[in-house]
Amino acid sequence: MTGSEQEHAEGFLALAKNRRTIYALGNRLTLAEEEIIETIKEAVRQAPSAFNSQSSRILILLGQEHHRFWELTREQLRKIVPPENFQGTSDKIDGFAAAAGSVLFFEDQQVIKGLQEQFASYADNFPVWSEHSTGIAQYAVWLALTEKGIGANLQHYNPLVDADVQRTWNIPESWLLRGHMNFGSINAPAGEKTYMDDNARFIIAR
Ligand SMILES: Cc1cc2nc3c(=O)[nH]c(=O)nc-3n(C[C@H](O)[C@H](O)[C@H](O)COP(=O)(O)O)c2cc1C
Numbered sequence: 001m002t003g004s005e006q007e008h009a010e011g012f013l014a015l016a017k018n019r020r021t022i023y024a025l026g027n028r029l030t031l032a033e034e035e036i037i038e039t040i041k042e043a044v045r046q047a048p049s050a051f052n053s054q055s056s057r058i059l060i061l062l063g064q065e066h067h068r069f070w071e072l073t074r075e076q077l078r079k080i081v082p083p084e085n086f087q088g089t090s091d092k093i094d095g096f097a098a099a100a101g102s103v104l105f106f107e108d109q110q111v112i113k114g115l116q117e118q119f120a121s122y123a124d125n126f127p128v129w130s131e132h133s134t135g136i137a138q139y140a141v142w143l144a145l146t147e148k149g150i151g152a153n154l155q156h157y158n159p160l161v162d163a164d165v166q167r168t169w170n171i172p173e174s175w176l177l178r179g180h181m182n183f184g185s186i187n188a189p190a191g192e193k194t195y196m197d198d199n200a201r202f203i204i205a206r
Contacts, residue, residue, distance in 0.1 A: 019142050020190030022151030025099035028185040031148055033062055036183075040103055043144035047137040050129035053115055056137040057106040057175045059165070069104075069180075070097035072164040073157050080160070096155065099184035103141055104165065106175035107134050134178045141181060151186035154179055 009017055029036065037060055049055055061069050074093045081089045107130045116123040138154065145152050158177040165171060 015143055015147055019146040020151075020193070021153045022186050022188075022190055023095060023153055024186070024188035025095075025151050025153070025182055025184035026187045027063075027098065027100040029100050029150065030185075031150065036101070036145075036148070036150070039144050039148060040141050043140040044137050047133070047140045049133040049136075050126065051115060051119075053111050053126075053130075053133070055107050055111040055130050055133055057108050057172075058137075059104040059106070059169055059171065060101065061104065061169075062101040065169075066099065066101045066182075067097050068168065069102060069161075069165070072168065073161050076157070076160045076164065096153075096182050099182040100150075101183055103181040103183065104177060105134050105138055105141075105179045105181070106171070106177050107131075108172075108174050109176050110174035131178070138179055138181065145183050149186075150183050152181050152183040154181050156180065 031039075040058065040060060044056055044058055047056065070093050074090060077089050077093070078086060112126045112130050115126045119126075142152050142154070156179055158180070162177050165177060166173065166175075
């Protein structure tokens with residue numbers, strides 16, 4: 001697709017183009033919490049997974065619980081970031097905490113283990129497909145939030161925060177944290193995005 005074709009994209013491709021990493025997020029959402037929760041649930045429900053294994057698991061944190069996540073992350077980072085760099089790290093955390101909520105994406109390792117036992121010849125593939133599945137679920141949620149005018153960014157403070165998350169929200173031991181999506185109102189648009197040359201990326205044979 002050329003640049004000008006992208007500018008005229010409609011429907012799904014317009015939505016895909018509109019989805020960006022938004023760091024300047026606020027907590028002024030025009031959508032009711034219940035509608036946001038249902039949007040996230042439906043995006044995950046409709047996401048495909050290997051053998052329809054539905055291995056994705058989700059923790060949605062809103063308001064104070066979202067803050068709680070970032071406070072425990074800040075305290076874990078304090079232990080490993082050199083003191084002279086910590087102020088910058090802490091400021092970054094303040095930025096993430098200012099969002100309205102977050103979606104934590106897990107993959108249930110018990111499901112993957114069960115599939116490996118059931119279909120031994122594919123055993124090596126199931127962990128890989130689980131990673132594909134969480135990626136698809138994450139993208140689906142990101143798009144669904146975008147469609148509702150909600151901004152988001154994707155973070156990875158796992159495995160640093162895994163034990164705290166498990167303890168704080170009573171998460172089953174088999175759930176493995178794979179990513180964390182902050183979401184909220186859009187205080188500033190995404191930065192400029194560059195695209196690599198299509199000729200280096202796509203091979204078309206016909
Ligand atoms: C698998 C994956 C991991 C990412 N991890 C992070 C991350 O840990 N922190 C972050 O700020 N952005 C992260 N991002 C966001 C990318 O930096 C971003 O998607 C990319 O620069 C393209 O920008 P866009 O999202 O605005 O299109 C991640 C994106 C993907 C797809």
